[in-house]
Amino acid sequence: MTNDERQELNNGVAQLGLQARAEQLDSLLRFLDLLEETNRSFNLTRIPRADFVKLHLLDSLAALAALPSDSGLSIIDIGTGAGFPGVPLAALRPDTRMTLLDSTGKKVRFAAEAAASCGLANVSGLHARAEKIAHDPQHRERYDVVTSRAVAPYPALIEWMLPLVKPGGVAIALKGSGYEQEMEGSEGLLRALGGGEPRVLAVRIPGSEIDRHIISIPKVARTERKLPRA
Numbered sequence: 001m002t003n004d005e006r007q008e009l010n011n012g013v014a015q016l017g018l019q020a021r022a023e024q025l026d027s028l029l030r031f032l033d034l035l036e037e038t039n040r041s042f043n044l045t046r047i048p049r050a051d052f053v054k055l056h057l058l059d060s061l062a063a064l065a066a067l068p069s070d071s072g073l074s075i076i077d078i079g080t081g082a083g084f085p086g087v088p089l090a091a092l093r094p095d096t097r098m099t100l101l102d103s104t105g106k107k108v109r110f111a112a113e114a115a116a117s118c119g120l121a122n123v124s125g126l127h128a129r130a131e132k133i134a135h136d137p138q139h140r141e142r143y144d145v146v147t148s149r150a151v152a153p154y155p156a157l158i159e160w161m162l163p164l165v166k167p168g169g170v171a172i173a174l175k176g177s178g179y180e181q182e183m184e185g186s187e188g189l190l191r192a193l194g195g196g197e198p199r200v201l202a203v204r205i206p207g208s209e210i211d212r213h214i215i216s217i218p219k220v221a222r223t224e225r226k227l228p229r230a
């Protein structure tokens, strides 16, 4: 970690209107060091180190705007890869219990072990496919919040996310600019999944020209048993 990165993170967090303690930000910067080191031997990210703060940390933290403020939330981040957005969210919301889920074992092991070694005690890893655990009673409709970034097109994504959300909870997907087209024609599927009216919040990633769209879908009814499809 460099002083420049610390400054960039401090400024970005302030621009996003967030509060963070110095040790929370230090944990995240240590996490980036581990990511860079491990990325030399195992491909975890294609984003260059110079953009880690902006495109991994600040982009993930933008989702905090959509996270309910209740304490003790159980959250699962599906297709977490190297731990985004799950690890930054867990760092700034230590009151939550964060499960990092990925279908690639090496990625989820890295993310969970690196988070633990950065002092984040509220993070655990799960190596599985989202559509599989969605039929497991231990996971189906068990989470207050399900998050995801860059995992699948919208229709597949809602089919993987919403079955994991408790009625009364919320699915939060981070999407780029093509999201409107992706959402077209999925109203019937959304209803069958128990999803309510999606709300979209556009947030400019500090220090960039990139607009992140945070799509929040409330879970208003139980998901039909046949969903998700295999």
Ligand code: SAM
Residues within 6 Å of the ligand: 078, 079, 080, 081, 082, 083, 084, 085, 101, 102, 103, 104, 107, 128, 129, 130, 131, 148, 149, 150, 151
């Ligand atoms: N969310 C991370 C990020 O934004 O940096 C990683 C994004 S990466 C492009 C997509 C990840 O989703 C991969 O790590 C992949 O293994 C995982 N993935 C794809 N399909 C999945 C599924 N059905 N269940 C769980 N993970 C899945």
